[in-house]
Amino acid sequence: xxxxxxxxxxxxxGTLALYTLIANEIPxxxxxxxxxxxxxTNVTPExxxxxxxxxxxxxxxxxTCHGLGTRAPNLLTDETGTGPIGVRCGKRxxxxxxxxxxxxxxxxxxxxxxxxxxxxxxxxxxxxxxxQVWAVIAFLESQGGxxxxxxxxxxxxxxxxxxxxxxxxxxxxxxAGGSTDPKAIIQAAGCLxxxxxEGQGQVIAPDLTHVGSRRTADSIRKKILDPTSSIAKGYxxxxxxxxxxxxxxxxxxxxxxLVQYLAAHK
Amino acid sequence: xxxxxxxxxQAAADSTRAYGEFPVIGARAFVWITAEVHLMxxxxxxxxxxxxxxxxxxxxxxxxxxxxxLSKEFTRLxxxxxxxxxxxxxxxxxxxxxxxxxxxxxxxAIFAPSMWVxxxxxxxxxxxxxxxxxxxxxxKKGRAKLxxxxxxxxxxxxxxxVMFIANSWLTYMMSPPRDITPTTDPTTIKLWHAIANATWxxxxxxxxxxxxxxxxxxxxxxASYRFLAARTDEERAHYDWMGYVGxxxxxxxxxxxxxxxxxxxxEIYQYDQSMGIxxxxxxMSWLWVIQAFLIAVLFLTGNYYLWIGMxxxxxxxxxxxxxKWLLIILVLGAIVWGTPHTMIADSxxxxxxxxxxxxLLGALGVMSAKNTAVNLMILTTxxxxxxxxxxxxxxxxxxAGTGTMIQGAMFAIAAGIVLFYGIRGYFVEAIVxxxxxxxxxxxxxxxxxxxxxxxxxxxxxxxSLGAIRWGKMPAxxxxxxxxxxxxxxxxxxxxxxxxxGIRQYWHVWQVMQDTSKYAATPALGYASKMISxxxxxxxxxxxxxxxxxxxxxxxTFVAPGAGDEGGGRGDRHVGH
Numbered sequence: 135x136x137x138x139x140x141x142x143x144x145x146x147x148g149t150l151a152l153y154t155l156i157a158n159e160i161p162x163x164x165x166x167x168x169x170x171x172x173x174x175t176n177v178t179p180e181x182x183x184x185x186x187x188x189x190x191x192x193x194x195x196x197x198t199c200h201g202l203g204t205r206a207p208n209l210l211t212d213e214t215g216t217g218p219i220g221v222r223c224g225k226r227x228x229x230x231x232x233x234x235x236x237x238x239x240x241x242x243x244x245x246x247x248x249x250x251x252x253x254x255x256x257x258x259x260x261x262x263x264x265x266q267v268w269a270v271i272a273f274l275e276s277q278g279g280x281x282x283x284x285x286x287x288x289x290x291x292x293x294x295x296x297x298x299x300x301x302x303x304x305x306x307x308x309x310a311g312g313s314t315d316p317k318a319i320i321q322a323a324g325c326l327x328x329x330x331x332e333g334q335g336q337v338i339a340p341d342l343t344h345v346g347s348r349r350t351a352d353s354i355r356k357k358i359l360d361p362t363s364s365i366a367k368g369y370x371x372x373x374x375x376x377x378x379x380x381x382x383x384x385x386x387x388x389x390x391x392l393v394q395y396l397a398a399h400k
Numbered sequence: 401x402x403x404x405x406x407x408x409x410q411a412a413a414d415s416t417r418a419y420g421e422f423p424v425i426g427a428r429a430f431v432w433i434t435a436e437v438h439l440m441x442x443x444x445x446x447x448x449x450x451x452x453x454x455x456x457x458x459x460x461x462x463x464x465x466x467x468x469x470l471s472k473e474f475t476r477l478x479x480x481x482x483x484x485x486x487x488x489x490x491x492x493x494x495x496x497x498x499x500x501x502x503x504x505x506x507x508x509a510i511f512a513p514s515m516w517v518x519x520x521x522x523x524x525x526x527x528x529x530x531x532x533x534x535x536x537x538x539x540k541k542g543r544a545k546l547x548x549x550x551x552x553x554x555x556x557x558x559x560x561x562v563m564f565i566a567n568s569w570l571t572y573m574m575s576p577p578r579d580i581t582p583t584t585d586p587t588t589i590k591l592w593h594a595i596a597n598a599t600w601x602x603x604x605x606x607x608x609x610x611x612x613x614x615x616x617x618x619x620x621x622x623a624s625y626r627f628l629a630a631r632t633d634e635e636r637a638h639y640d641w642m643g644y645v646g647x648x649x650x651x652x653x654x655x656x657x658x659x660x661x662x663x664x665x666x667e668i669y670q671y672d673q674s675m676g677i678x679x680x681x682x683x684m685s686w687l688w689v690i691q692a693f694l695i696a697v698l699f700l701t702g703n704y705y706l707w708i709g710m711x712x713x714x715x716x717x718x719x720x721x722x723x724k725w726l727l728i729i730l731v732l733g734a735i736v737w738g739t740p741h742t743m744i745a746d747s748x749x750x751x752x753x754x755x756x757x758x759x760l761l762g763a764l765g766v767m768s769a770k771n772t773a774v775n776l777m778i779l780t781t782x783x784x785x786x787x788x789x790x791x792x793x794x795x796x797x798x799x800a801g802t803g804t805m806i807q808g809a810m811f812a813i814a815a816g817i818v819l820f821y822g823i824r825g826y827f828v829e830a831i832v833x834x835x836x837x838x839x840x841x842x843x844x845x846x847x848x849x850x851x852x853x854x855x856x857x858x859x860x861x862x863x864s865l866g867a868i869r870w871g872k873m874p875a876x877x878x879x880x881x882x883x884x885x886x887x888x889x890x891x892x893x894x895x896x897x898x899x900x901g902i903r904q905y906w907h908v909w910q911v912m913q914d915t916s917k918y919a920a921t922p923a924l925g926y927a928s929k930m931i932s933x934x935x936x937x938x939x940x941x942x943x944x945x946x947x948x949x950x951x952x953x954x955x956t957f958v959a960p961g962a963g964d965e966g967g968g969r970g971d972r973h974v975g976h
Binding site (some may be wrong): 135140141142145146148149151152154156157158160161162163165166167293 | 628883887920940
């Protein structure tokens, strides 16, 4: 009987071990707590950099363009011999410090367009809270330069911060100051960084000028809320590029205004 | 930042400390283990009474004494399992109130009355159990027996209500009604409003079905242990049969489980799109790959057990050649089901795949393909059962040939419908596609019901090719039952992690944030170690319970005519 008992124990432990092993073999993704709330007035540069790295790789969506090699300049690695971003940031525009230049890159990306690239970079200060923006700047500075971002850079006005609670929830102000003018929303959301509409904007994503003839209002709404829900024909390779954060950035009235506006583009 | 201000307010208003710490393993691990093991025992003491009542009824109305004894044997195990459930439950409550005091205070502020009812019902439930077990031999005949059976039903009713109450607490944490915000004073929340939240009913249904599966699987493992320990042929025959019944119940209920799962998933999406996305495509996407693997193990092992079982059935040789085709369908189905949909990948992997949807994942990873695969696997498993049932009989009704043909046609039509909508699904919008899964499911269910009815009619007066030789099973079949039990238990732990993990860093989704140092939700590797640990603790305790059951009383198995010597000897070896 002892042999049988041992066999049973063996089967049980073997099965458990197999499952544990498989679960440890797959990529390990941990769900982090958003860092924004912890940036107090006495935040250290190290904390800023760590928080910025998370924003860069996560909610900021920077890696959809940066780091792939061709679409946008490398930031963490060398870019055509000028070094990583922390080294070259102070030399881009005469009279602008590294910190100023990086903020401008996020706040008004078309003010200085890196030669050889299209001006498709979205306005990040519209999508991210000031904490997140400054954390990312600290992180970029740490890539070969010195971090001089401090808590005093972060504006104390808390009203403009878009909470990172994970979407849904309250109506909130919404982007573009809550305006329901579809053109303002499109401008603020940065759709034209990827799409063309009535001759304006970029061509990496489908031209939206006649989107109303391809999709119903429902389908456009779904597409904005959950871009993976349906992929545009012929653009399968670019699936996943369209940011998933629009639903959390707009309030319901804005979303409706935008959807109706696009659906009318037959 | 608004959240931050609210949290400061909360902290100021509430002077109790927010979190405690547990030595060595930490607060989260402590609560994790106690909650999970408590839940496994709870599932056991809910699943097994369902099992007991059904088998008792078969005994009463079918007149087969064996079922009555089987039922009693299980009720005996329940006695000890009950106290284990209560002990782990109490430990969990102490853990929550000392380690997560502020969160616990919040929950009690809303749910206190339901907690008192819960405790009261637990009392009533235990006393019903005592009456049910100790009255077994007293109320054995006629009306008294029916009264006894009613006690068994009551036991299930209490147990189910107790579970529904507990479910309301944890589903509230997942999906608090939308009008409740971080600033809502918990004492102003209406109790029923909090209980009847979006995921409450789907979880209730899901858990009831899962408990049946679980009860059956544990019964199967118990029987297989007794089978391996048995000394006499009669005893072996008894436990072989018991293992078969346990496995049959587990597998039949398992077939219904995915449907309950779809419902739950849909409610989650409807409640909060972003929660749904986190669950299916976000940081949890890999979890479903593991789940698919476990389900595949369940289907394959369950079918394997049936196929070996055909060896003890005279006449089953006829069906042997089919099993390899069934196996091929199952394996293909498992592979498709296991293909992930959207993966979290870093930029290098993204570049290599050309976007976050790999071309192959795009084709196989979508819901259309998965639904098709799982429906075909269910049909295949049903076919296995059918062949098994059919194995030792030859129908004599004049329309037998036509009947079999009709059955075959039904299978073909059901499979055809499943495939048709599976392929159509690629050409329509997601919204329409979700509707398709309903047609697929209906086709499969209709096929199962109709084929079963025909089969029952056809089996009338069928010529027997010889009785099933219970007990003539190779030992490896019994190890298959162990694998099934371990896998079911592990799967339960995994799904529990998924359910609890999609809340991420919230105690109560978007209402009360977890600000402890354990707020981040761990990756699957760590979770799997915790799950394995919980399963191990649970199985050791269950083995102990079984062993106690053997100590207290001899096995209910009585060798016909030969006295109970054999049973007594087998008992000494229970447990390890």
